[in-house]
Amino acid sequence: MRISELSRRTGVSIPTIKFYLREELLPPGSPKARNQAEYGERHLRRIWLIRTFTTVGGLDLSSVRKLIQVIEDESLPLAAVYRILDRTMARPPLEPPCPDSVTQARDQVDRLMEQLGWRLLDDSGGATTLVQVLAALRTLGCESDLAFLLPYARAAAALADAELDLLATDDGEPDRGAAVVRGVLLDVASAALRRMAHEQQVLVRLPDAAG
Amino acid sequence: MRISELSRRTGVSIPTIKFYLREELLPPGSPKARNQAEYGERHLRRIWLIRTFTTVGGLDLSSVRKLIQVIEDESLPLAAVYRILDRTMARPPLEPPCPDSVTQARDQVDRLMEQLGWRLLDDSGGATTLVQVLAALRTLGCESDLAFLLPYARAAAALADAELDLLATDDGEPDRGAAVVRGVLLDVASAALRRMAHEQQVLVRLPDAAG
DNA sequence: GAGTAGTGGAAAGTGCCGCTGTCCATATTT
DNA sequence: AAATATGGACAGCGGCACTTTCCACTACTC
Structure with a gap:
């Protein structure tokens, strides 16, 4: 796959992909000629990851870089991964x-x-x-x-517990990449859900809000 | 009070205050001479509001402007205030x-x-x-x-309920300014608390995280 | 095999945001 | 009288996430 197909399949413009390459958020493709490189599934997934982190997660590129490094570094224990994730968010x-x-x-x-x-x-x-x-x-x-705040805090802890339950996989090793993406997305999701609860209570208690 | 005192007491630099004046985030002081104006408590509070919204709430200046307008517009019913608040956050x-x-x-x-x-x-x-x-x-x-997500959502609703309980005041009219600031700050607080719950669960379930 | 479109790489430019710095005529303070 | 401060106008800056432009080259297309 060459850059134009990468662009078409991700919906990200070629200049932006070049930018990500330059910033080393995206690893270079395997060179086929002086001006020809081959990109693969890994690049597709990586771009999806970057766009998800930035557009859905609201992270800046330096945070994205940090999270990618953490996912890549196989030697890092899962606990450290989560610690960095919590710091980054x-x-x-x-x-x-x-x-x-x-x-x-x-x-x-x-x-x-x-x-x-x-x-x-x-x-x-x-x-x-x-x-x-x-x-x-x-x-x-x-x-x-x-x-x-106490009941809310306990519910939040239960939610985090449920998130960590998802680490269990068929083979022994948990998917660290998925864990990080899930961590980011569930953070955004719970913030959204809390705002929805707020909207709901406003509608219930201040009925003229529908206007 | 003149601009230098306003700056000293808020910790915001004079150029920044001038910038807020230009942007009409801050109303002009009452003119005392061609190059002399008097600022009051209202300006102090307004600057505190702007800085709280931006530094603690993480809002951009256009959101701050919107919220200030909402607080100022006495004719807007409380339900509409909250609706705009939820949209803005x-x-x-x-x-x-x-x-x-x-x-x-x-x-x-x-x-x-x-x-x-x-x-x-x-x-x-x-x-x-x-x-x-x-x-x-x-x-x-x-x-x-x-x-x-259900228990968490219900806890979030209870939290929103408790927030709305705080609207009750001695006189009949709720303080709309306080309601908006509280709305912004409690949003940030609950996000922080949720992350703390996450950190806590990680520490409990992945004990080597303390390293 | 000529022409067109696409490629990787480098470098400069863009648009937005939240300030920050400079200048000036006037006021105030010392 | 000298030093400092003020309000107002306006240009400039630094960071960020791209976007544009240029280039020499390659690859398909007729």
Whole structure:
């Protein structure tokens, strides 16, 4: 398969494919002549992966690069794969406009973790984000008890559990590539589902919303 | 208060404040002389709002502008406010690399809605996203039964319910500004919490993840 | 075998976004 | 009087994800 067919079958323009090649997001095809290379199924799948990560997952290309490296590196244990995945999905914490309140917010999160019986790594991206959000909510003057988050947190844990169940395969080795894609897509899916729940509750409780 | 104090107290640089003024994200101060204007608490709060939406909420300036307009427009009913909020938070659906599978994915989502007893508006941003994700998962060959999403969806609905409970105030009128900020921040918070649940489950089930 | 279309590779250019820097006539502070 | 700050206009920048242009060459098409 040459570049034009690759382009046709993926719906990605030739210049963009060349760009991905240059960026080494896509490995070069096997050269057949000075200006002729052969691309295969692997390239098709790779392009599908890149487009899925960017358009559905909303990731930037540096994140995509990281995830591809992780998938490729067979020596990396699955636990490390997930750790990098979780780091990559968490938006990098830009400094928020709430320098105060952060200490209290951190305490709140610690207490929540305790109530849930969770023990995360220190550099958890999610926890950092949660602290910032709570600090902002406090600055807003909306410093509620976090107990109402508990059932949701447990449901989220159950969801993550179900995701990890999918690792089991017929042969012993789990498909690391599929695990990463699933991780990204389920993250997006659960965010979407939560927003749908929000829309639903708004429709139920503020009936004139249908207008 | 003049611009330098506004800058000092918000931590936002003067050029940036000027930029926000130009973009009409920030209303002009009341002029005191040809080159002197007075800014007040309102400007402080507005800048806090903009920075919170962008740095914590991850919104772009056009979304921020939309949300500010919504908050300002007193005539808009609360239901409409939430509707715009939900539309704004949902990432605009870039065309994904899965032209097929979309029909089946739509059916899956319809069935899920039925099981949940939900009835969303046709143009639900969350539903569109969910369809795309399921189509991608199907292309990946990971087309599981969506039943495992049900408890999570119900917990998400309960969370949204709790959020709407916060609308009640001492006087009759709910604070629409606070409602919007809360909507944005709780969206980010629940995404963070879900990722924390994921990290937690990974640590529990793949114990060597601590390395 | 002449003509056209396609190919890989390099380099420069594009459009958008969120600022940032510069300039200037005027005000304020010291 | 000198130094600093202000508001306003406008050009410029850095990052990102491409897109365009050019080239020498190859491969099908008649």
